[in-house]
Amino acid sequence: MGKVIVITSGKGGVGKTTTTANIGIGLSRLGKKVIVIDTDLGLRNLDVVMGLENRIVYNLVDVIEGSCRLKQALIKDKRFPELYLLPSAQTKDKTSVSPEQMKKLIEDLKNEFDYILLDCPAGIEQGFQNAIAGADRSIIVTTPEVSAIRDADRIIGLLEAKGIKQNSLLINRLRVDMVRRGDMMSVEDVTEILAIDLLGVIPDDEKVVIATNQGEPVVGEDSPSGQAYDKVCRRLLGEEIPITDFSHAEGLLTRFSNLFRKN
Amino acid sequence: MSVPSVFVAKERLKNLLNADRMQCTPDACERLSSDLYHTVSKYMEIKPENFNIQITRTDIHIKYTGENH
Numbered sequence: 001m002g003k004v005i006v007i008t009s010g011k012g013g014v015g016k017t018t019t020t021a022n023i024g025i026g027l028s029r030l031g032k033k034v035i036v037i038d039t040d041l042g043l044r045n046l047d048v049v050m051g052l053e054n055r056i057v058y059n060l061v062d063v064i065e066g067s068c069r070l071k072q073a074l075i076k077d078k079r080f081p082e083l084y085l086l087p088s089a090q091t092k093d094k095t096s097v098s099p100e101q102m103k104k105l106i107e108d109l110k111n112e113f114d115y116i117l118l119d120c121p122a123g124i125e126q127g128f129q130n131a132i133a134g135a136d137r138s139i140i141v142t143t144p145e146v147s148a149i150r151d152a153d154r155i156i157g158l159l160e161a162k163g164i165k166q167n168s169l170l171i172n173r174l175r176v177d178m179v180r181r182g183d184m185m186s187v188e189d190v191t192e193i194l195a196i197d198l199l200g201v202i203p204d205d206e207k208v209v210i211a212t213n214q215g216e217p218v219v220g221e222d223s224p225s226g227q228a229y230d231k232v233c234r235r236l237l238g239e240e241i242p243i244t245d246f247s248h249a250e251g252l253l254t255r256f257s258n259l260f261r262k263n
Numbered sequence: 264m265s266v267p268s269v270f271v272a273k274e275r276l277k278n279l280l281n282a283d284r285m286q287c288t289p290d291a292c293e294r295l296s297s298d299l300y301h302t303v304s305k306y307m308e309i310k311p312e313n314f315n316i317q318i319t320r321t322d323i324h325i326k327y328t329g330e331n332h
Contacts, residue, residue: 146276153280157320182267189273193280195319 002110005117005236006135008159010151012122014143015172018208019229020119021049023139026219026233028083032114035074038088039131040121041096047087051215052077061089064101070108084113094126099133106134124158132159137166139199143173144185153194168199170232175204187243200232201243281318292318299325 007020017038024036037060038046047053058073063086077083089096109116120131132138138159142152152169159167171190178184191198202208205225211218219229231241278289285292296316303309309327317324 146272146279149276150279150283153320154283157284160320179269182269185269185272185276189269193273193276 002113002116004106004110004134004136005115006120006132006138006164007117007141008120008128008131008138008155009122009141009148010124010155011142011148014141014148015202015208016122016141017045017049017119018212019139019141019170019172019202020046020117022217022219022229023233023236024083024115024117025050025077025080025217026229027115027117027236028077028080029220030233030237031081032237033082033112034115034117035084035086035109035113036117036119037086038119039102039127040088040119041092041094041127041130042088042090043121044088044090046119047075047085048215049212050077050085050217052085052087053215056087059087059089060105061092061096064097064105070105094121094130097130099129102130103134124154128155128158132162132164135164137168138164139168139170140196141170141172142190142194144171144179144190149185149190149193156194156196168197169194170199171201173204174201198243199235200228202228202232284318284320303327 007016007023009016020036024034028034036046036050038044039060040046041061044059047056052075055075058068060073062068063070063073073086075085075087077085106116106118116134118131118135121127140152140155140159142148156167169191171187174187175184179186187198187201203224205218205223207218207221207223208225211221217229218226219233220226228244231244234241278292281292282289285295287295299316300309300311300314303314303325307327313328315326315328317326
């Protein structure tokens with residue numbers, strides 16, 4: 001039976017779609033059969049982040065309305081072993097799908113795939129309700145900002161109320177230099193306030209912007225974000241990998257000054 | 264030197280979350296704490312400095328410490 005994970009955040013622009021793409025690709029590279037579903041009706045983005053925008057024929061709403069068969073709407077990402085995308089509709093609105101319909105679709109997919117990842121829209125309205133309807137667990141993406149963390153807290157409350165108990169946190173765009181000078185909340189600050197399980201920390205990395213420009217993933221690449229996403233995927237598969245302590249990651253300069261201090 | 268902005272962020276966030284979790288304003292949170300203190304103090308000898316209220320997503324924890332003589 002496939003595992004169903006919703007990637008959500010409450011606030012927009014914190015990196016849900018990038019995270020969905022990179023975790024999907026990462027799990028596929030680790031040998032899992034994965035489908036990523038864009039549930040943001042009217043604002044289709046996951047296909048663009050993955051560089052698959054030119055291959056869309058049918059979408060999620062077509063499948064739900066029965067205008068096509070499920071298999072026809074799935075786009076296979078040929079760059080990776082077993083990765084499929086079910087794109088969202090760009091012209092429909094969020095009321096074209098109901099939570100019950102989403103649940104049924106996911107039940108059908110569970111037999112086919114090891115992992116079903118749902119990219120949730122921002123907000124807590126029907127799009128959110130649709131996205132979480134069939135989920136077993138969630139990944140809550142936040143950045144170390146007051147507004148994003150506040151929304152994450154709301155989302156955790158709503159997920160718990162819906163009976164989704166396994167919720168874990170992904171802190172995105174952490175800037176070590178700013179944490180060190182006391183101008184950004186640290187990983188400890190955020191986890192202490194939200195009090196949920198921490199799945200991973202993605203450092204702020206311009207490689208993400210570059211990769212997104214090109215419609216390519218960062219996961220597994222030799223960059224801080226690429227390595228961090230790879231670790232997130234391995235943790236999802238049950239490997240025990242400690243969270244990289246970025247607050248102690250030293251620059252060359254501090255390493256030198258420490259050297260002098262010791263002598 | 265000014266206070267690092269992270270302290271301001273954490274303080275604001277804590278107040279916001281308390282208010283969100285109880286769905287009321289920070290001022291109302293303050294009054295709830297005060298009412299709880301007065302209610303508890305009818306039955307137990309407590310001091311404000313030993314009385315602490317923490318509100319999480321699902322629980323309200325009332326903590327008191329120390330013996331009073």
